[in-house]
Amino acid sequence: MAFQAEDLNLEATELRLGLPGTKESEQQKTNNKRALPVEPESNASSAPKPTPSKAQVVGWPPVRSYRKNCFQAKKTEGESGGMFVKVSMDGAPYLRKMDLKVYKGYPELLKALEDMFKFKVGEYCEKELGYNNRSEFVPTYEDKDGDWMLLGDVPWEMFFTSCKRLRIMKGSEAKGLGCAV
């Protein structure tokens, strides 16, 4: 805020009480507080780690370590390994790999597949038992039991834990999946 004011030189035309040449302090209250250890202005001996937005203060927020570890574990499971699965498309000369952990749900995953292989998959419609048949491509996956399943039938978490690889089926094979048993 102060920087903008200086640019416009509002102070020159400002009407206020006080001797000319004096400048009010920026802060409304004198702050005798010890600076937060991670504020860049402080010359604390502990060099603050560079953080993009939120500063991390030791022990703040006051959440029990046990609880923090539970949630960290969930996060680092993703960060440490990623869940890479092979993705093949019928007719393509080579396969790709994708990290499923990056996606929060089917719409994102389908969009990513479409972008990767430059095709359109059409809309998944539960009632019509599969994807609308205007597209000749159908996304499928191989589950833990080795069966080829249509992408989108089960809840995301369930798919996520059982998916071993993805395959974009095309052509005559695909039509078989359009009408389900």
Next chain:
Amino acid sequence: MNYFPDEVIEHIFDFVTKQRDRNAVSLVCKSWCRIERFSRERVVIGNCYAISAERVIARFPGLKSLTLKGKPHFADFNLVPQGWGGSVDPWIEALAESRVGLEELRLKRMVVSDECLDLLSRSFLNFKSLVLVSCEGFTTDGLAAIAANCRFLRELDLQENEIDDHRGHWLSCFPDSCTSLVSLNFACLKGEINLAALVRLVARSPNLKVLRVNRAVPPDTLQKVLMQAPQLVDLGTGSYVLDPDSESYSKLKATILKCKSIKSLSGFLEVAPRSLPAFYPICLTLTSLNLSYAPGVHGSDLIKLIRQCGRLQRLWILDCIGDKGLAVVASTCKELQELRVFPSDPFGVGHAAVTEEGLVAISAGCPKLHSLLYFCQQMTNAALITVAKNCPNFIRFRLCILDPTKPDPVTMQPLDEGFGAIVQACKKLRRLSMSGLLTDQVFLYIGMYAEQLEMLSIAFAGDSDKGMLYVLNGCKKMRKLEIRDSPFGDGALLKDVGKYETMRSLWMSSCEVTLGGCKTLAMNMPGLNVEIINENDQMEFIIDDEQKVEKMYVYRTLVGPREDKPEFVWTL
């Protein structure tokens, strides 16, 4: 003094159950003290270093139930280094050597070893109940000893402990003859367990009322367990990933219908939200719901679930419920007494979090609310003033703004007036934690109005010694005061050193207190242990009295400096 024979007085004392009342009774005269101490069965030691095991045993030979607390509260937030202390081993050893017929042991923030669990299990024939909260230092081997040797075990309750999991066989150590279990909680265990053994154990425990399982227990085992224990009152699920169209789901749904007594529900450590409706029948009679470890339950699935819970008295939830979700809670849960809203993403910039709006809605809809723990993005004075008006019955009020020095975002003022309104309106307030931008003014209010306040947690608050002095002078019932990153120094610390003998403990870290100030306190008050935690290994530190002390922990004690201090803890 006694107009009645001892047995009559003792019988009258049977009706005096609260520890504070029994302490008061024992002060009346010598014979009452004698009668009381021989008949006392439950003892709570709030600070394990305030007294020794030998003296407790000598005074209360009829001891059956012992509760011990170890590390200071801020240890929960990594402010106390590993190895600080709080071991229960000397207590178990002393009890084992004595004639005490211990039946119940409850520990909080203590270090427990497998050896002492083993000793415990073999030393007390009638041992019935072990409750461990936020403890560490033991493995599933220790649990195996308890399971194997405590023939009349009723309760094994493990809450939020860090347990080294050596995988699985401890549950099988319960002998076939063990049929006395009433409460079993192993939700915090991280490893696999023997599922068949669990089902068999539940099948032979007709009195089982509380069962909280861990992540390794899948839905179909849960179904088998519930078939064996439809009388359960408190259920914690493990992993709940289930296809709602599957047969397993239909089976589970039908089994749940038979469980008509469940009042408390928790768990859902992993969850497929579309399968939650199986639990709707339970929700109608639920009084306690803990979804604070279930980030998978959110959005409309969460709202639908909450709408079923009209009788809820206690709710623990994550902040992804949002202000709108809290409004649903406010309109549904009219009997709500305790609410805890935890951060789902403690270090992230909250996209889904709660603000003052959610809290105001709750206060308007839930007039019986008396306990609150609320992690939020922001808070306003106006909101706090409204909350104070709506809910004057608060006993515990803990507010944590994720940015600890954030002012009222609307007025840019400190939150002094808001918290002031809370302490003025809530005459029964016993525990308070504050955050946000706060000046000495809020402490003036606390000193003036918070007459029943026993525990106060302060962080990044205040301007000068005056703040701390207002509290020390005004709050006559203060027992635990913990302060971090606030500009209180020797002036405040040393003004009334006698005060600390009326309190259990004082913690000050990253404040302005100096080594010299601590030394003065220690010299004048031999009845206190003044401990400094110094994590740097520099010897120069000892010489300079002007040096600010990083962490100070002061507590009253009858047994002098403790002998199990690590190198980095100094008693002055």
